[in-house]
Amino acid sequence: MHDFTRRTFVKGTAAAAMLSTSALFDWAKAWAQSSPWKPEAGAKLNLMRWRRFVEAEDAAFMKMVAAFKAATGVEISVVSESYDDIQPKASVVANTGQGLDMVWGLYSLPHLFPAKCLDVTDVADYLGKKYGGWAQSGELYGKSGNKWICIPIATTGGLMNYRVSSMQKAGFKEFPKDTAGFLELVKALKKNNTPAGFALGHASGDANTWLHWALWSHGGNLVDKNDKVIINSPETAKSLEFVKALYENFIPGTASWNDSSNNKIFVSGDLHLTSNGISVYVTAQKENKAVAEDMNHAYMPIGPVGKPTELHLAFPILTFNFTKAPNACKAFTAFMLEAENFNPWVESAQGYLSHFLNAYDKNPVWTSDPKRTPYRDVSKRTLTPAGLGTLGEKAASAIADFIVVDMFANYATGREDIKGAMAAAERQAKRIYR
C-alpha cells in the first residue's frame, strides 16, 4: 500500500511553499500516478464543506480541487454551507443515501452516523506514517472502534486573545497560567475600564469552547466514561461560581453575543480580552493595526484539575460508504494532506487551520509570526466535545443543543440559582443520553 516513492517532509515543505500553479499541476500528475488509490473512471464527486472564514483559504482549497482534476480527471463539485447547516444536511444525505460523496464538517459529525462512513483506515495509516503520526485528539476524532471513519483535516483553535498593554497596566507581566490568576486579571481589567468579554449566547464556536473549558478545568463533566450524566456535581458548582464571578466583570452584553460579536468589538479597540480563533488578529492586521500590534494569544489557563482542558473546533472530512467512487474520495483526502498541498493551504489560512499530523509543526506559518505560535498546538491540546464520554450522536446532540452554555448563562445572569441551573442541564442531558 505504501510502496510508492515517499518524499521526506522537509523536501516536501521546501518544494511546496513556492509551487506555482503549473508546477502544482505537474506535481499532482506525478502524485496521481504513484498514488495507491486509483480513481474510478469518469468519477464525479459532490463535496460539501463549511463556509470559509478566510478568503485566501478558500482560494487555496479550490486550487487544490483544480489540481486534483488536472491530475486524475475527477471533477469535484464543491458546495459551501454555514456551520449550522452542515450537520442537518449531511444527516439527511446519510439517511437517504444520495446527494453527496464527501462532507468536510465540524466537531463530531461523522460519529452521528458511523455506519454510513467509508472505512478510511488505509488513508489514515498512510498519512500517519508519512507525516510523523497523528495527534492524540486526531485518533479520537477519526476512529470509531478500531477503524477510522473520517480523516481529521484541521482544527481551529479558541484561545485567549488579549491586549498586551492593558494586561500590563492591570499588573500582569505575562498572561496568567491558572484560573485564579485569570479571574484576578479580568477583575483588574474591569477596574481599569479595559474590560474582558466572553460569549454567553448561543455562539456554536466561541461559547461552547470557552465554557466547556471552564467546566472541565474545575473537574465538572456532562457525562462520565460510561456516558452516565454527572453534571450535577460540586465540581460543576465551582465552575458555575467561577464563570459568574467572571461575568460580573465582563463588558455588558455578553449574554447576547454570537460568534462574531467579540471579533468586531475587539478589533474596534473596546474589548481587551476574549477567547477566539486567530480571525480577530487576522482582521485587526487589516483594519486596526494598532490593536494587532498590541495584542497577543495565550493558552487557556489551567484550573484546579491541574492539566489543560481545552476544547477547539475540529474539521473532519468523511466519505459516505454509498459513494460510487470510493477510491477517488480516498485519493482526494490523501491529496489534501500531502505537504505540497497542505503547507501552502495552511499558510493561506494564516493560522486559522491547525494540523493534526505532527510533522506539520514545522510549517513556518507558526513561527514567522510568534503571535501565531500558540495556535500551532491546539490539535494536541484539544479534548473532544464528548469530554470523558463516547464521541457519538448523543455527544453531538448535547453540544448542538447548548446544554452546557445555557447552564452557565442561566446561573451567571441570575435567571436560575446554582441548583436550578444544574438540574435543568441534568434533565436535558439525561433525555439525550437515555
Place this chain on the structure above:
Amino acid sequence: MVDVTDKTMARRAPRKIEVSAWSQLKSNRTWLGYWFMLPALAILALFLAYPLGLGVWLSFTDTKIGRGGGWIGLENYEWLQGDSTFWLSVLNTLLYTIVASVIKFAAGLYLALLLDKHIPFKALVRAAVLIPFIVPTVLSAIAFWWIYDSQFSILSWSLKKMGLITANIDFLGDPWNARWSTIFANIWRGVPFVAITLLAGLQTVSPSLYEAATLDGATPWQRFRHITYPLLTPIIAVVMTFSVLFTFTDFQLIWAMTRGGPVNATHLMATLSYQRGIIAGQLGEGAAIATAMIPFLLGAIMISWFGLQRRKWQQGSDND
C-alpha cells in the same frame, strides 16, 4: 315484431348503462364540480395536509435527523410539560404576539386614517409606508441587530451625545430589554401591512355616508365610531387574523437578531422548535413543539372569526 322489440331493447339497454355510469360522472353538474376541485385538492393534500400530518405524526415518535424513530406516544409532550424553557417560549410567544398585534393594529389604523386624508404627494407617501414590509426580513433584522448592538448602537450613541445616558443600553443582553427590542422590530415591520390593507378598506366606504352624517351634525369621533369602524370590521377581522398568525409564527427576526437569547428570553415556539428539531437533531421533540402551536393558532382564528365577523355581510341575515 318480437324480434324487433328484443333488438330495440337490446340496443337500448347498454346505452342506458353507459349513460348512468361514466357519462353521468362526466356530465353531471355535481360531479363536474368535484372534478374541477381535484387539482386544488391534490395541491392542498400534497403541500399542506401531508406536511401537517407528518409533523403531527413525528411529534409522537423519537425520530432524529438522519434516522427514523419509533412510536413513543405522548412522551415528547410529557417531557415538554416539565421543561421550563418550553414554557418560557410559550409565554414569550404570547407576550410577543399580543403586544405586537395590539400596537400594530392601533398604529396601522391611525396611519391608514391619516393616509386616507388629502395630503400632498399622496401616492408617494403611501408607497413609502410600505417599505418596511418590502425589505427582506433578514435584512431588516440585521439592521436592527446593529441598531441594538451592545457597543455600536446608534441609539446608545445618540443618547450619550445628547447627555441623556452615560453607559450604553444593553438592548439584547438583558432579558426584558431584548423582549421589548424584538417586539419593537416586529411592530416596525408589521405596521405597513395593517395600514395599507385598512386603507384599502377605507376607500370602499362611500363618501355619501360621511356627508349625510356631517349634515346630521355628527362629530368626527361619531363618524368614525358609527360609520368607519362598523364598515371596516370585516377587513379588520381578516387583517388581524393574518397579523396574529404572522406574529405568532415569526422566526426570521428572532433567529437573525438573538437566536432566542439571552438565556432563552426571546425564544419563541417557532425558534425553539427549530433549535431542538433541526440544530440539535431531535426531530420528534421539535415537531412536538411545532404541533403545540396549533391549538393557539386555531384559537386565534376562532376569536377573530366569531368575535369580529358576525356581520350581516357574512351571514346574510339580521344577526349582528
